[in-house]
Amino acid sequence: MNRLIILTAMAMLLCAFTVSGQITEQHDTLEAAVKTDSRRVAEAIGRVSTDLDGVRRVISPLGEGDPIRWAQGLPGVSTGADGTTAFYVRGGNMGNNLITLDGVPVYGYSHLLGLTTIIPQDVMSVATLLKGGFDGGSSNFTAGHLAITTRDPDMEKFRMSAAMNNFLASVSLETPISEKMSFMFSGRISPLAWEYKAIQGMLPDLLGGFDDFEAGVGDLYGKFRWQTGKRSYLNVSFLGSMDGYSFGTITEDENDIRYQNSEKMGWNNMIGTVSWHLDGARSFMDFRASVNRYTSSQEQHKYYRGVMNDLTLKSSLTEYMFSFDRTESMFKAFKIDYGTKFRIAEFAPGQVASLNNRSNSFLGTVYLQGRYDIEEKLSLRATARGHYYRNMKDNAIQIAQEKIKAGRYDYDASASLEWHIFKYLSLEATFDRMVQYYHTLEGLPVGWSLDMIVPSGREIVPEDALQGNIGLSSQIGKHTVSAGGFYKEMDNLVYYKYAQSLFSGGMASWEEDVDLGKGTSYGAEFLHEYVGKDLYTRVSYTWSKTNRFGFPNVNEGGEFHARFDRRHVLNAVAQWKGFSAAVSLQSGHWENGAAENYPMHVPGAEWIADYFSGVNNYHMPTVFRLDLGYMFSFKTGKVKHDVNVGLCNATNHFNPFMLYFDAATEGWKMIALLPILPNFSYRISF
Numbered sequence: 001m002n003r004l005i006i007l008t009a010m011a012m013l014l015c016a017f018t019v020s021g022q023i024t025e026q027h028d029t030l031e032a033a034v035k036t037d038s039r040r041v042a043e044a045i046g047r048v049s050t051d052l053d054g055v056r057r058v059i060s061p062l063g064e065g066d067p068i069r070w071a072q073g074l075p076g077v078s079t080g081a082d083g084t085t086a087f088y089v090r091g092g093n094m095g096n097n098l099i100t101l102d103g104v105p106v107y108g109y110s111h112l113l114g115l116t117t118i119i120p121q122d123v124m125s126v127a128t129l130l131k132g133g134f135d136g137g138s139s140n141f142t143a144g145h146l147a148i149t150t151r152d153p154d155m156e157k158f159r160m161s162a163a164m165n166n167f168l169a170s171v172s173l174e175t176p177i178s179e180k181m182s183f184m185f186s187g188r189i190s191p192l193a194w195e196y197k198a199i200q201g202m203l204p205d206l207l208g209g210f211d212d213f214e215a216g217v218g219d220l221y222g223k224f225r226w227q228t229g230k231r232s233y234l235n236v237s238f239l240g241s242m243d244g245y246s247f248g249t250i251t252e253d254e255n256d257i258r259y260q261n262s263e264k265m266g267w268n269n270m271i272g273t274v275s276w277h278l279d280g281a282r283s284f285m286d287f288r289a290s291v292n293r294y295t296s297s298q299e300q301h302k303y304y305r306g307v308m309n310d311l312t313l314k315s316s317l318t319e320y321m322f323s324f325d326r327t328e329s330m331f332k333a334f335k336i337d338y339g340t341k342f343r344i345a346e347f348a349p350g351q352v353a354s355l356n357n358r359s360n361s362f363l364g365t366v367y368l369q370g371r372y373d374i375e376e377k378l379s380l381r382a383t384a385r386g387h388y389y390r391n392m393k394d395n396a397i398q399i400a401q402e403k404i405k406a407g408r409y410d411y412d413a414s415a416s417l418e419w420h421i422f423k424y425l426s427l428e429a430t431f432d433r434m435v436q437y438y439h440t441l442e443g444l445p446v447g448w449s450l451d452m453i454v455p456s457g458r459e460i461v462p463e464d465a466l467q468g469n470i471g472l473s474s475q476i477g478k479h480t481v482s483a484g485g486f487y488k489e490m491d492n493l494v495y496y497k498y499a500q501s502l503f504s505g506g507m508a509s510w511e512e513d514v515d516l517g518k519g520t521s522y523g524a525e526f527l528h529e530y531v532g533k534d535l536y537t538r539v540s541y542t543w544s545k546t547n548r549f550g551f552p553n554v555n556e557g558g559e560f561h562a563r564f565d566r567r568h569v570l571n572a573v574a575q576w577k578g579f580s581a582a583v584s585l586q587s588g589h590w591e592n593g594a595a596e597n598y599p600m601h602v603p604g605a606e607w608i609a610d611y612f613s614g615v616n617n618y619h620m621p622t623v624f625r626l627d628l629g630y631m632f633s634f635k636t637g638k639v640k641h642d643v644n645v646g647l648c649n650a651t652n653h654f655n656p657f658m659l660y661f662d663a664a665t666e667g668w669k670m671i672a673l674l675p676i677l678p679n680f681s682y683r684i685s686f
Contacts, residue, residue: 048128067127091520102237561589
């Protein structure tokens, strides 16, 4: 586990390192079009959108932002480990979020140990974060929906670009094939292993005691478009990604005998999608079919307590999805949307040796949505969804003998209101009841894609959430202001109590180590934007309180703070011409866990570790980060050059984010990432 922690720090530009100290105290997503000025976020009820330029302007260790880092700066959002892709929306767990690419879920979304996402920027068009008033086609999540939409390949011009930043080199092109066909491609690869070896040779004491380090990180995206008629088109797309890391260490016993240890981990995605769109005189419809394969694996060959231990742990999720969506204009102000979605999923979580944790599931959803819009006066939307879910692991014999139901029916609903009280003031309100059938057993709060995804069944029932939001918004000239409050109740939340020791054979018996409980969250959100000719500013602030309770084996069912219950979250951005500055100030959070002894085990060895002394026994300090950047462009002939340089954590602030169990010392330690992290990005296009 401690070596995995070191990898997080190493990935932060290979200039960060871990500092440990013993703790003495224990599909209407795009309905809100992006406004003309690309810097200004486009807001509608319960959602915020931006285009590719708005995403790229976010300062990050890669020299340019990504959709998740953009979303982390919005109100109602809290981050996990500072500088990574973990995020929490309105009190939900990290696994309660949904991330989609053109409507298809992306389950292993992180790249480079949480530094960025697997979705190439060159193919992106719009990113939208939905926090309430969810669309009819949105389902199987209970917190936030980050919807990413890709561009359509250009039918007329050939375009090509290449880019390089601290960790990735990329190339992309799009070209017309005929008058009705075009194609787009993007590929990225990371030189992380080469960078590590170069810096290790120059600064051997900086990066920790790895005997060897290898990394294979990259992704490919392709999209084919065929204009099949005047009002119809066909899209075929593919996304593949890989993240693989291996490293070795040397252990010496009391007789000075040296043992070679090795650890490997990684995750992969393969997503293939076919979609067809047809416009009618007063309607349009979409058909979509996709195959989605996500896998993760961890291997360990380690000398511990006089025994050489071997562990291989693999997990996978394969999902086949078909959806149909249709929108009809009944009359000028009223539209109805309806559709259906079917998913067949094959789960194989925590596979160790011959142990079979496999199970298949079926999830069918239908929805009906009505929309009533009077321009600049009133907007109403109401949605009803019905679900049928069945875990195929419950076979016919079990159903007969144990008298259990073959499947279950659920419903959820959403509603939203926007009333323009007068020219400069609007009232907005949303309501949602959502149900989630796939669960994430969360580990380290860094956004890595190693967390196991498991289905609902007899051991874990579906999670559900009920939330409401109300607020006011105003746009006067160059200023946009919104303020509101939310309240949320959550039930059947999943709590995996051995999260800190997630890299162990104990994951194979995950069903025995999960608690279900409840949670509440409430708070206030504020957003202000100013868009001038050369100056752009955005300030977002969230005050919230989130708790958990009712977990039988955690705090004896009593109340405790949610994992990242940050009371205050302030994010501010200022851009003047090419210069950018971003400040993030977030309250510390409580470390917590069950007040009991935890068995830590790998094949051949097992020991008992005290997990602190109780729930909420250590309060992590406030996070503060100042990021600076400068972006400029120039042309040489027909070639455009874009350069982005900057500093993350320019104040060199020490931001510890978690405690972890160190197997070498058999004690709990604190970890933080530092120091100043320079970043760089260079892009050419023609």
